[in-house]
Amino acid sequence: MNAPTADPEPAAHYDRVTDGWRLLFGDSLHYGVFDQGDEPLAVATQALTDRMIAAAAFEPGLRVLDIGCGTGDPACHLVRTQDVDVLGITTSRVGVDRASARAAADGLADRATFEVRDGTANELPDESFDRVWALESSHLMPARDALIAESARVLRPGGRLVLCDLIRRRDIPFKEVRDRRVDFATLREAFGEARMDPLDSYLALAEAQGLTIEVRTDLTEATLPTFDRWRANIAEHRDELVELLGADGLDAFERSTHILEGFWHDGTLGYALFAASKPA
Numbered sequence: 001m002n003a004p005t006a007d008p009e010p011a012a013h014y015d016r017v018t019d020g021w022r023l024l025f026g027d028s029l030h031y032g033v034f035d036q037g038d039e040p041l042a043v044a045t046q047a048l049t050d051r052m053i054a055a056a057a058f059e060p061g062l063r064v065l066d067i068g069c070g071t072g073d074p075a076c077h078l079v080r081t082q083d084v085d086v087l088g089i090t091t092s093r094v095g096v097d098r099a100s101a102r103a104a105a106d107g108l109a110d111r112a113t114f115e116v117r118d119g120t121a122n123e124l125p126d127e128s129f130d131r132v133w134a135l136e137s138s139h140l141m142p143a144r145d146a147l148i149a150e151s152a153r154v155l156r157p158g159g160r161l162v163l164c165d166l167i168r169r170r171d172i173p174f175k176e177v178r179d180r181r182v183d184f185a186t187l188r189e190a191f192g193e194a195r196m197d198p199l200d201s202y203l204a205l206a207e208a209q210g211l212t213i214e215v216r217t218d219l220t221e222a223t224l225p226t227f228d229r230w231r232a233n234i235a236e237h238r239d240e241l242v243e244l245l246g247a248d249g250l251d252a253f254e255r256s257t258h259i260l261e262g263f264w265h266d267g268t269l270g271y272a273l274f275a276a277s278k279p280a
C-alpha cells in the first residue's frame with residue numbers, strides 16, 4: 001500500500017475525514033475489541049482503550065505523550081480515569097482544534113493539551129514523558145523506525161511505550177499486490193496512505209532502541225466485528241455521511257470494510273498491541 005495517492009498526506013486526509021469518521025467510528029477514531037461479540041461499537045472501542053491502559057501501567061501524576069491523538073477522546077479519558085497529564089499530538093490541524101475544544105468542554109484543558117506535531121520528528125525534549133501512547137496511528141507514519149526512536153528518546157528512564165495498530169501477518173507477493181491493485185487503491189482512497197508491518201518488526205525496532213518488551217497481544221479475532229459495526233453506522237447515517245465524505249468517499253469506505261474483513265479472515269492483516277519499557 002505504498003503507491004502514490006491523490007491525497008498523500010495523512011494530515012490532509014485526516015483534515016478531510018475527521019468529522020465524517022466520527023459518525024462511522026464514534027468519538028474514538030479506532031477499532032473495537034469485542035470481548036462478547038454483540039456489544040455496541042462504543043463499548044468495544046472503549047475496550048481497546050482499556051487494553052492499552054492495562055498495558056501502560058499508569059500511576060497518578062504521570063506525564064503522557066499521545067502520538068496521533070485523533071479528536072482527543074482517549075487523551076481526555078486518560079486524564080479523567082488515570083489522573084495523568086497528556087500532551088496529544090497529531091499532524092492534523094482539524095484534529096488539534098476538535099481535541100482542544102473537547103478538552104475545554106470537559107473542563108480538562110489544563111491537563112489535556114494538543115499540538116500539531118509529527119510523531120516521527122516531534123521536537124520535544126529528551127526524557128520528558130513517563131509514557132508514550134500511540135493508539136492506531138503508527139500505520140500512517142512511513143518512517144516507523146523514526147517513530148520508535150523518537151518515542152524512546154522522549155521517554156524518561158523507567159518509562160513505557162504502549163502502541164496498538166493494524167499489522168501485516170504474512171508477506172504479500174508482488175503479483176498479488178498487482179492483481180489486487182483496485183482493492184489497494186480503494187483502501188488508500190478510504191484510509192489514506194498507510195503501511196502495515198508485522199508485530200515482530202515493531203518489537204525489533206523497540207529492542208534496537210534499548211527498550212524491553214513487556215506485553216505483546218494479538219487482537220485480530222477480537223477486532224473482527226468492527227467492520228460490521230462500521231457498515232451499520234453507514235446505513236444509519238448515510239445521508240449525513242455523503243455530505244461529509246462525498247458519495248465516492250463513502251462508497252470507497254464501505255467497499256474497504258469488505259476488503260479489510262477479507263484480509264482479517266485470510267490471515268493477511270490483523271491487529272496487535274505491545275508495551276515496551278525503558279531501563280530505569
Ligand SMILES: C[S@@+](CC[C@H](N)C(=O)[O-])C[C@H]1O[C@@H](n2cnc3c(N)ncnc32)[C@H](O)[C@@H]1O
Nearest residue numbers: 010028029030068069070090091118119137140
Ligand atoms: C486512526 S486515528 C487514531 C486517533 C486516536 N488515537 C484515537 O484512537 O481516537 C490516527 C491519528 O494519527 C494521526 N497521525 C497521522 N500521521 C501522524 C504523524 N506523522 N504524527 C502524528 N500523528 C499522526 C492522525 O492525524 C490521527 O489523529
